[in-house]
Amino acid sequence: MVSTAFKPLKVAPVPEIAEAEGSWRSPSQDSMLLRKPSRFSHVHLTDLEAGPSTDCTAHFVLRGATMKAHLTKSGVQLTPLETRRCWPLSAPQPASIPFSEILCVATSQPAPAWRHCRRLWSTPTITHRLSICTFRRPRLHSCNWVLHSVELDSQDEDLVRRWAADINEAVGTSSKRPRSLLVLLNPFGGSGRAPTVWERDASPLLSKAGVLCSVTVTTRPLDAYKTVRDLSLQELQTCDGILAVGGDGMFQEVLNGVMAVRSCGEADRAAAAAKLRLGHIPGGSTDAVAYSLNGTRSAATAALHVALGDRTPLDVMRVDTGDGTHRFSVCYATYGYMGDLLRTSETLRWSKWLGERRYPLAGALTLLRGRCYRACVSYLPSMHSAPKAVECKSQCQLCATATGVPPADISIDSSTPSEGEPAWTSIEGEFKSIMAIVTPCRSDMSAGGLARTAHLNDGRLKLVLVKRCSVLQYLRLLIRIPTLGIDAEHDLPFITVLDVVAVAVKPIGAESSWNVDGELMPSNHLSARVHRGAVEVFSRGVE
Numbered sequence: 001m002v003s004t005a006f007k008p009l010k011v012a013p014v015p016e017i018a019e020a021e022g023s024w025r026s027p028s029q030d031s032m033l034l035r036k037p038s039r040f041s042h043v044h045l046t047d048l049e050a051g052p053s054t055d056c057t058a059h060f061v062l063r064g065a066t067m068k069a070h071l072t073k074s075g076v077q078l079t080p081l082e083t084r085r086c087w088p089l090s091a092p093q094p095a096s097i098p099f100s101e102i103l104c105v106a107t108s109q110p111a112p113a114w115r116h117c118r119r120l121w122s123t124p125t126i127t128h129r130l131s132i133c134t135f136r137r138p139r140l141h142s143c144n145w146v147l148h149s150v151e152l153d154s155q156d157e158d159l160v161r162r163w164a165a166d167i168n169e170a171v172g173t174s175s176k177r178p179r180s181l182l183v184l185l186n187p188f189g190g191s192g193r194a195p196t197v198w199e200r201d202a203s204p205l206l207s208k209a210g211v212l213c214s215v216t217v218t219t220r221p222l223d224a225y226k227t228v229r230d231l232s233l234q235e236l237q238t239c240d241g242i243l244a245v246g247g248d249g250m251f252q253e254v255l256n257g258v259m260a261v262r263s264c265g266e267a268d269r270a271a272a273a274a275k276l277r278l279g280h281i282p283g284g285s286t287d288a289v290a291y292s293l294n295g296t297r298s299a300a301t302a303a304l305h306v307a308l309g310d311r312t313p314l315d316v317m318r319v320d321t322g323d324g325t326h327r328f329s330v331c332y333a334t335y336g337y338m339g340d341l342l343r344t345s346e347t348l349r350w351s352k353w354l355g356e357r358r359y360p361l362a363g364a365l366t367l368l369r370g371r372c373y374r375a376c377v378s379y380l381p382s383m384h385s386a387p388k389a390v391e392c393k394s395q396c397q398l399c400a401t402a403t404g405v406p407p408a409d410i411s412i413d414s415s416t417p418s419e420g421e422p423a424w425t426s427i428e429g430e431f432k433s434i435m436a437i438v439t440p441c442r443s444d445m446s447a448g449g450l451a452r453t454a455h456l457n458d459g460r461l462k463l464v465l466v467k468r469c470s471v472l473q474y475l476r477l478l479i480r481i482p483t484l485g486i487d488a489e490h491d492l493p494f495i496t497v498l499d500v501v502a503v504a505v506k507p508i509g510a511e512s513s514w515n516v517d518g519e520l521m522p523s524n525h526l527s528a529r530v531h532r533g534a535v536e537v538f539s540r541g542v543e
C-alpha cells in the first residue's frame with residue numbers, strides 16, 4: 001500500500017500577488033518611468049519582467065475624467081489628470097490593477113447617449129473602449145469579490161487595440177492560470193441549487209477567462225470519486241485541476257479520488273494527479289471547504305480564484321478506521337456528541353416531513369441524552385505549538401513558517417511517526433466529545449470557524465477533548481461556537497485543546513460513532529494523521 005509514486009508538492013509562494021500588492025508607485029517613481037520615449041506598443045512580458053517597466057503611458061477617459069494610464073511590469077496604474085467631479089458619479093481615484101487580478105480585457109465601440117445630441121451640430125466622434133475585467137472587494141465584506149469592469153475610452157482605435165493585446169499577453173502568459181478543468185457537478189447538491197449556481201455564477205466567469213471546462217454531472221453517490229480515480233494518464237496530464245460543484249461531500253469525493261490515484265502504484269498517473277489543483281464551487285447545504293478557503297460562500301468568488309489561478313497548499317487528514325479502510329478529509333473527524341447527532345439524524349431521515357429540521361431535533365435529543373463515552377486517546381503532539389492564537393489569513397506567516405510538523409513530501413500512506421518526533425501521549429477518561437479538526441471549518445453557523453485558530457497549511461490538527469460535563473455546561477459550549485469557535489481561550493475547565501499531528505482513539509465499553517465530514521464511519525477504532533500541504537487548491541486564503 002505504501003505509495004512510492006507520491007511526489008512532494010512544490011509549495012510555491014505566490015510572488016505575483018505579493019508583487020501586485022506592492023505595485024503602486026509614487027508619482028516620482030512614475031515620472032522616472034516616463035523618461036523613455038513614448039512607445040508603449042510591443043510590450044512583451046519578457047520586457048516587463050526585466051527590471052523597470054517599458055515606457056507605456058497613454059491617456060484614456062474613465063467615467064468622463066481623463067486618466068493617465070501606465071502599463072508597468074505588474075499591472076495597469078491609473079492616475080486622474082483632472083479631479084473634477086463628474087456628477088452624479090464620484091471622481092475616479094488613482095488605481096492600480098495588477099495583472100494577477102485581471103480576468104480578461106475586451107475592446108468595443110460604445111454608443112453613448114450624448115452622441116445623438118451632439119449630432120445636431122457636429123459629426124460624432126467614435127469612441128473606442130478598453131474594458132478591463134477585474135473584481136472589487138466590497139468594504140464591508142472584502143472576501144466577497146464582485147466582478148467589476150474598468151472602462152477606459154479613447155478615440156484612438158489603434159491605441160485601444162494595442163493596450164488590449166499587451167494586457168492580454170501579460171495576463172495570458174501567466175503559467176499559474178488554468179487552461180482546462182474537469183468539473184464534477186452534483187445535480188442534487190444544496191437541495192438542487194448546484195446546477196443553477198454553476199450556470200449562473202461560475203461557468204460564465206470561467207469562460208470569460210478562457211478556461212475550458214469539461215463538465216460531468218454525477219448520477220449517484222461516489223460517482224465523482226470513481227470518475228476521478230479512473231482518469232487516464234492522458235486525461236490527468238491534459239487537465240490543470242478539478243472542480244467540485246456542490247457541497248462538502250462532493251469536494252471530499254474529488255479529494256479522495258485524487259488521493260486514490262496518487263497511491264495507485266502507477267508512477268506516471270500518481271505524478272500527474274499530484275500536480276492537479278482542486279477547487280470547490282460552493283453549491284451545497286454546507287460549504288465549509290469553500291468558506292474556509294475563501295472566507296465566503298460566494299460561488300462567483302470561488303470561480304474568480306480559480307480563473308485567476310490562485311494556489312495555496314492545503315493540509316489533508318488521513319483517517320484510518322479499524323476495518324482497514326481509510327479516507328481523506330480537510331474538515332473534521334468527531335466522536336461522541338457529533339457522532340450521536342448524525343446517527344440520530346440518520347434514523348430520523350424516514351420522516352420526510354421533518355426535512356432539514358431533523359438536524360436541530362437530533363441535536364436537542366442528543367444533548368438531553370447527555371451521554372459520555374470512555375476511551376483511550378493517544379496523540380502525537382506537534383513539536384512546537386502555535387505561538388499564539390492567530391487566525392489563518394492570506395499569506396499566513398504561521399503557515400509559511402510552521403516548524404515541527406511533518407514535511408509535505410512524506411508518503412501519503414505512511415502513518416508511523418518519523419524519527420525525532422515527540423513521543424505519543426495517552427489519556428484515558430470519559431469524554432462527551434472528541435474532535436480532530438484540520439482547517440477552520442467556517443460555515444454560516446460559525447463564520448469565524450469551528451476552530452478559529454486552525455490553519456490551512458500548518459501541518460497541525462486541533463485535538464479538542466470535551467470531558468464529562470453536565471448538559472448545561474455542554475450547552476454553554478455549543479452556544480459559544482458561533483461567536484468564539486471551540487478552540488478559543490476559555491474558562492471552561494472540561495475542555496482541552498491540543499496541537500497535534502496524529503491521534504488514535506480506542507473506545508472502551510459503550511461506543512458512540514465517528515462522524516467524518518458528515519459521514520458515519522464503519523468502525524469506531526480510528527486513527528488520524530495530518531499531511532501538511534498534501535494538495536493544492538485554487539485559493540489565496542482569507543484576505
Ligand SMILES: Nc1ncnc2c1ncn2[C@@H]1O[C@H](COP(=O)(O)OP(=O)(O)OP(=O)(O)O)[C@@H](O)[C@H]1O
Nearest residue numbers: 189190218219220221222246247248249250284285
Ligand atoms: N447524482 C447524485 N445522486 C445522489 N447522490 C449524489 C449524486 N451526486 C453526488 N451525490 C452524493 O451526495 C452527497 C452530498 O452531496 P453534496 O455535498 O454535494 O451536497 P449537500 O447538499 O451539501 O449534501 P448534504 O448536506 O446532504 O451532505 C455527496 O457526498 C455525494 O456522494
